[in-house]
Amino acid sequence: xxxxxxxxxxxxxxxxxxxxxxxxxxxxxxxxxxxxxxxxxxxxxxxxxxxxxxxxxxxxxxxxxxxxxxxxxxxxxxxxxxxxxxxxxxxxxxxxxxxxxxxxxxxxxxxxxxxxxxxxxxxxxxxxxxxxxxxxxxxxxxxxxxxxxxxxxxxxxxxxxxxxxxxxxxxxxxxxxxxxxxxxxxxxxxxxxxxxxxxxxxxxxxxxxxxxxxxxxxxxxxxxxxxxxxxxxxxxxxxxxxxxxxxxxxxxxxxxxxxxxxxxxxxxxxxxxxxxxxxxxxxxxxxxxxxxxxxxxxxxxxxxxxxxxxxxxxxxxxxxxxxxxxxxxxxxxxxxxxxxxxxxxxx
Amino acid sequence: xxxxxxxxxxxxxxxxxxxxxxxxxxxxxxxxxxxxxxxxxxxxxxxxxxxxxxxxxxxxxxxxxxxxxxxxxxxxxxxxxxxxxxxxxxxxxxxxxxxxxxxxxxxxxxxxxxxxxxxxxxxxxxxxxxxxxxxxxxxxx
Amino acid sequence: xxxxxxxxxxxxxxxxxxxxxxxxxxxxxxxxxxxxxxxxxxxxxxxxxxxxxxxxxxxxxxxxxxxxxxxxxxxxxxxxxxxxxxxxxxxxxxxxxxxxxxxxxxxxxxxxxxxxxxxxxxxxxxxxxxxxxxxxxxxxxxxxxxxxxxxxxxxxxxxxxxxxxxxxxxxxxxxxxxxxxxxxxxxxxxxxxxxxxxxxxxxxxxxxxxxxxxxxxxxxxxxxxxxxxxxxxxxxxxxxxxxxxxxxxxxxxxxxxxxxxxxxxxxxxxxxxxxxxxxxxxxxxxxxxxxxxxxxxxxxxxxxxxxxxxxxxxxxxxxxxxxxxxxxxxxxxxxxxxxxxxxxxxxxxxxxxxxxxxxxxxxxxxxxxxxxxxxxxxxxxxxxxxxxxxxxxxxxxxxxxxxxx
Ligand SMILES: [Zn+2]
Numbered sequence: 001x002x003x004x005x006x007x008x009x010x011x012x013x014x015x016x017x018x019x020x021x022x023x024x025x026x027x028x029x030x031x032x033x034x035x036x037x038x039x040x041x042x043x044x045x046x047x048x049x050x051x052x053x054x055x056x057x058x059x060x061x062x063x064x065x066x067x068x069x070x071x072x073x074x075x076x077x078x079x080x081x082x083x084x085x086x087x088x089x090x091x092x093x094x095x096x097x098x099x100x101x102x103x104x105x106x107x108x109x110x111x112x113x114x115x116x117x118x119x120x121x122x123x124x125x126x127x128x129x130x131x132x133x134x135x136x137x138x139x140x141x142x143x144x145x146x147x148x149x150x151x152x153x154x155x156x157x158x159x160x161x162x163x164x165x166x167x168x169x170x171x172x173x174x175x176x177x178x179x180x181x182x183x184x185x186x187x188x189x190x191x192x193x194x195x196x197x198x199x200x201x202x203x204x205x206x207x208x209x210x211x212x213x214x215x216x217x218x219x220x221x222x223x224x225x226x227x228x229x230x231x232x233x234x235x236x237x238x239x240x241x242x243x244x245x246x247x248x249x250x251x252x253x254x255x256x257x258x259x260x261x262x263x264x265x266x267x268x269x270x271x272x273x274x275x276x277x278x279x280x281x282x283x284x285x286x287x288x289x290x291x292x293x294x295x296x297x298x299x300x301x302x303x304x305x306x307x308x309x310x311x312x313x314x315x316x317x318x319x320x321x322x323x324x325x326x327x328x329x330x331x332x333x334x335x336x337x338x339x340x341x342x343x344x345x346x347x
Numbered sequence: 348x349x350x351x352x353x354x355x356x357x358x359x360x361x362x363x364x365x366x367x368x369x370x371x372x373x374x375x376x377x378x379x380x381x382x383x384x385x386x387x388x389x390x391x392x393x394x395x396x397x398x399x400x401x402x403x404x405x406x407x408x409x410x411x412x413x414x415x416x417x418x419x420x421x422x423x424x425x426x427x428x429x430x431x432x433x434x435x436x437x438x439x440x441x442x443x444x445x446x447x448x449x450x451x452x453x454x455x456x457x458x459x460x461x462x463x464x465x466x467x468x469x470x471x472x473x474x475x476x477x478x479x480x481x482x483x484x485x486x487x488x
Numbered sequence: 489x490x491x492x493x494x495x496x497x498x499x500x501x502x503x504x505x506x507x508x509x510x511x512x513x514x515x516x517x518x519x520x521x522x523x524x525x526x527x528x529x530x531x532x533x534x535x536x537x538x539x540x541x542x543x544x545x546x547x548x549x550x551x552x553x554x555x556x557x558x559x560x561x562x563x564x565x566x567x568x569x570x571x572x573x574x575x576x577x578x579x580x581x582x583x584x585x586x587x588x589x590x591x592x593x594x595x596x597x598x599x600x601x602x603x604x605x606x607x608x609x610x611x612x613x614x615x616x617x618x619x620x621x622x623x624x625x626x627x628x629x630x631x632x633x634x635x636x637x638x639x640x641x642x643x644x645x646x647x648x649x650x651x652x653x654x655x656x657x658x659x660x661x662x663x664x665x666x667x668x669x670x671x672x673x674x675x676x677x678x679x680x681x682x683x684x685x686x687x688x689x690x691x692x693x694x695x696x697x698x699x700x701x702x703x704x705x706x707x708x709x710x711x712x713x714x715x716x717x718x719x720x721x722x723x724x725x726x727x728x729x730x731x732x733x734x735x736x737x738x739x740x741x742x743x744x745x746x747x748x749x750x751x752x753x754x755x756x757x758x759x760x761x762x763x764x765x766x767x768x769x770x771x772x773x774x775x776x777x778x779x780x781x782x783x784x785x786x787x788x789x790x791x792x793x794x795x796x797x798x799x800x801x802x803x804x805x806x807x808x809x810x811x812x813x814x815x816x817x818x819x820x821x822x823x824x825x826x827x828x829x830x831x832x833x834x835x836x837x838x839x840x841x842x843x844x845x846x847x848x849x850x851x852x853x854x855x856x857x858x859x860x861x862x863x864x865x866x867x868x869x870x871x872x873x874x875x876x877x878x879x880x881x882x883x884x885x886x887x888x889x890x891x892x893x
Contacts, residue, residue: 426651
């Protein structure tokens, strides 16, 4: 029995703020930030958008593509995020209710920094393969928080991607997955703290690269594949530079990375990041092409997947808006409006 | 409506989340908000739940500048009477749209948003809002 | 007329409840506005005492009291208003009823009192209305008022009261070509009338420019399109016509008083530019009164927002649908015009103490018909007047026709 993706959906809020507009407020040099991060602008949620609303929008798009799937046939809903609206009260239940998946389903919120939703996909794969459920849904969604003036403010953005996992009517097969996890304090947010803290340059070598590279290598070793077997490779995108360097370390070319690199114009959508990259690839990939997906979550871990695109993708991808549509659907706001949107002024 | 107890939110949540109305299976009429009786068929009517497509047109609109506390942070916001393609009208906010862009007859589509939060520690209310209909994604694929 | 005859279910059976003619023997109102030194009881007492003194009757003669009050509970934390007002006016142990129909509470109270006398059950009936609104912050007052619309499907989605009327206004503009200037003219006219009314909340005149440049509340309605939050009370005393002259030389005859209802929420309306409750109540009120629109000398309409005055003129049958705005635009609604409207300044300038408003309107018509109001706003030789009181966005309407003979 093969398992894989039955439907996928993306969502990115409409509003954007440019790096220049943030840099001006803090007296930073926008030029060096843009070239240093490989990010020009980032998405900003509306005041009435949060992780639950983004997740619902992405999930509705996934359901449109998985047109044979009835909501009632989805037996598991996982929402991976580090910005769940409630500390206690599941986002997943709200999403399940809004999609009409209730009540015969399991649901849970997952948290593992930016990779919780890929863990959710693995859980769905297991439940489907074990015969416990027919379909499962995992959604990565975040309205990422960043302290005003912090380096994260240039990239922390908002977006979501949803995946329906099953064993029939696949648009892409997941041929294998491999994970790599260690306790690494590179990035964290304590209970009740409004903004995360991070270890600066420590987030690089021992954290992101260690895990992304090792998980990807582990997967390829297990499957007996190598870099030339993949048409596309997608890594978690905390900025525009890290994924390129990880690709280089592993021996992938820029061409393999390019399509899935969706960070320059939307920023780091955290739990949505690598899954939006995968969605962008699925929007264009041809039947038979192979994709390597490796997420990364601080703390730290990576989940790596090898995915083969199937014929059905051709007729299904056009049933919902593409990532490109959402990236290009935008309206710029200035820092004042941004501060209001993010409720930086609490009152 | 400063303090609304959880059951009052919960009771209508399904309908607000999914834009559920009712339909009379006898005469085909659709209703929003959901009704318990078909005014045309009365006792002969058979009322069932129905999910609206979420497509509609703006029948009338206003820009709210002065709002109750729980909506204050969203001002100015667009409030509209949306005529659904199935016929009934719903009252809803229009989002992802500038106040100067909204007009009567404009095509809109449903989306899922936060309606309000009672305070920093209270329940978050979610439900439908509408945004300008955009089919440009179809040609962009 | 455009009235919905086919929707009307009234028959001549309606006439049967009326066993005898009813008259108003006295009518009084307090000043409206921010009455910091007066509470709900003080306001009710003031109106009550004025009315009782005017009629020259003893409190002991009053057999039944009906009080309109929208939201004592939310405005001053006080319910049980019926017995409370009876107690404060020294009327115990007579039956005392508080009625509520949002901003139409006062009108409904009058309708109830009228029925009590017309049916022959009681002779002397006091009908009061009272609202103390300024003891709470504006935010809470707004919240209390929003209770007049559908909570689950309107207020819950961010609708406000001005917002609901703004939706009507915007659609009306789209359908019939109404301009903001005309709405501003309604406010200017009402402030002009109010400036001559010593009991009005606002006695200042405003210019068209001021009205047009005021801050927006709910577009297209700005600050001057909206009535204020006022404290106030009013009380009238009813008696059978046959004994009314015992108390006054100028009894005012209640030709009819009719109430009608409609959907609470705007979204279920047949047409949001028409208040069917007003149409239905007016249709029946004129029929029962055997009076033609052309005989009416002045009207008090429920202008909670300027657009409401335009709609009322049409829905009461004084203009065709879509043409009410022209009557306003041409200035026919001033005292001295063809159809004087809101000669006390309306809700806009004279104030809107919600539960009292419907009774306050009756008081204005009574004073006009008796020729007792300030010079400048007195309608000459007024014989017949009409009061129109609305609850919410039109879920309740009460139309009362009064005549000097
Ligand atoms: Zn029916």
